[in-house]
Amino acid sequence: MTARQQEADARPLLEIRDLTVEFPAPVGGWTPVVQRVSFTLGQGESVALVGESGSGKTVTSLAVMGLTGVTGGRVAAGSVSFDGRELTSLPEREWRALRGPGMGMIFQQPIRSLNPAYTVGDQIAESVRRHLGLNRRAARARAIEMLDLVQIPRAAERVDDYPHAFSGGMCQRVMIAMVMACNPRLLIADEPTTALDVTVQERILRLLRDLQEQTGVSLLFVSHDLAVVAELCQKVTVMYAGEVVEQGTAADVFFRPGHPYTSGLLAAIPKPGLGTGRRLATIPGSIPAPGLWPEGCRFHLRCPHREPGRCDSVRPDLVPAGPSAQARCLRVSEIDLQGVTVA
Ligand SMILES: Nc1ncnc2c1ncn2[C@@H]1O[C@H](COP(=O)(O)OP(=O)(O)O)[C@@H](O)[C@H]1O
Ligand SMILES: [Mg+2]
Structure with missing residues (x-):
């Protein structure tokens, strides 16, 4: 150990x-x-x-x-x-302060956790403004930084896209970015x-x-x-x-x-090399x-x-x-x- x-x-x-x-x-x-x-x-x-x-x-x-x-x-x-x-x-009341900076959760269906009416950048920014008290400009910068951290290519452009413009895997990255933006433990x-x-x-x-x-x-x-x-x-x-x-x-x-x-x-x-025909x-x-x-x-x-x-x-x-x-x-x-x- x-x-x-x-x-x-x-x-x-x-x-x-x-x-x-x-x-x-x-x-x-x-x-x-x-x-x-x-x-x-x-x-x-x-x-x-x-x-x-x-x-x-x-x-x-x-x-x-x-x-x-x-x-x-x-x-x-x-x-x-x-x-x-x-x-x-x-x-x-204390839970609201703990969710976000304390702990965050992501789910199986990321698209359902995102609001289709807002850009992903606005959703991440809204979360960090609420939990970390950042101003508008800092929150947007944080959103781009986070999209970059979760390896979404061209983060500075994609920040203005709506959730439907992302594939399932990319949506899950956005969700991870949103949760991680508050620095949870x-x-x-x-x-x-x-x-x-x-x-x-x-x-x-x-x-x-x-x-x-x-x-x-x-x-x-x-x-x-x-x-x-x-x-x-x-x-x-x-x-x-x-x-x-x-x-x-x-x-x-x-x-x-x-x-x-x-x-x-x-x-x-499943074990590699067993072939797909085998049950x-x-x-x-x-x-x-x-x-x-x-x-x-x-x-x-x-x-x-x-x-x-x-x-x-x-x-x-x-x-x-x-x-x-x-x-x-x-x-x-x-x-x-x-x-x-x-x-
Ligand atoms: N809101 C709920 N009301 C009633 N039963 C529920 C509710 N949520 C989950 N359950 C029941 O609790 C059991 C465990 O569910 P769950 O934790 O979702 O399983 P898992 O995540 O391991 O697939 C299931 O039998 C499920 O039907
Ligand atoms: Mg489950």
């Missing part, structure tokens, strides 16, 4: 402890959708939140941004602390490349990595795609059915997964909806290693599963799972 890593772990920028988020149930009352989620993110670190669609990644991210209420949910338990400050009880990227084709995806990932090096911003990278995560993140938190099922350093989790779900996700990563291994079945989580291990119905009479009745805890990893599996010391080597 490097000195920098030790420092990042000792005083995390973001610390989530036992976070539970609920939404109104159709029959009345509340249904937990994310349950007792804990992980930390150090200064300058990049941490991945991975899992199939519906596992609770976006709900977790929105809770970090203080946006749970806006989506109709509530944080029912747990804590989110940012730079030592508790966020779950933060008044909305934490960038949350929720499936930022999922809607883009593979070559564009590569370029956006490289951009995020460059930005991290240049600015030291911490990154919470949300993705259903473990292959993407391997390139970018030092630590991984794997979610399934609203809970963390495995977490640790990327090297550990990829090379020696401790949970059958993680190894199932790893088996589904990838996918995990049979589908993720159970909130409120329909089974007894015992939530993954047991889909698990090739399940032990009847045990995995269907005993709730597993997160237990050590490697030098720096933990897994929520009763059979962690009994089964041998297939990992992958990350370059």
Whole structure:
């Protein structure tokens, strides 16, 4: 472990402890959708939140941004602390000062986050005027500087274009520019490349990595795609059915997964040279909806290693599963799972 890593772990920028988020149930009352989620993110670190669609990644991210209420949910338990400050009880007035210079978020569909009626330059400028108090001229200069930083060619001209004049990949760059313009300490990227084709995806990932090096911003990278995560993140938190099922350093989790779900996700990563005709291994079945989580291990119905009479009745805890990893599996010391080597 490097000195920098030790420092990042000792005083995390973001610390989530036992976070539970609920939404109104159709029959009345509340249904937990994310349950007792804990992980930390150090200064300058990049941490991945991975899992199939519906596992609770976006709900977790929105809770970090203080946006749970806006989506109709509530944080029912747990804590989110940012730079030592508790966020779950933060008044909305203070949130407005924290979003922007503190943390910003980009989404899967960048075009939907941009206003079609304003030039991209005006939208970035408006954001920095509001959050940083820059005057009109300085804000425009900042907009051009940011478009340049996210490697949009001819930034000084493109600043006056409207969002529809940009491709999907370029729109995502504009969104990144808008968020980074306020110098946030934490960038949350929720499936930022999922809607883009593979070559564009590569370029956006490289951009995020460059930005991290240049600015030291911490990154919470949300993705259903473990292959993407391997390139970018030092630590991984794997979610399934609203809970963390495995977490640790990327090297550990990829090379020696401790949970059958993680190894199932790893088996589904396309491998170069296998040819396109071959079907990838996918995990049979589908993720159970909130409120329909089974007894015992939530993954047991889909698990090739399940032990009847045990995995269907005993709730597993997160237990050590490697030098720096933990897994929520009763059979962690009994089964041998297939990992992958990350370059
Ligand atoms: N506003 C909401 N109201 C009710 N249920 C929601 C809401 N947002 C998300 N959910 C439910 O929470 C679960 C997790 O969703 P989400 O966090 O979006 O998953 P992921 O981002 O991992 O694909 C899903 O079952 C989803 O239907
Ligand atoms: Mg999502």
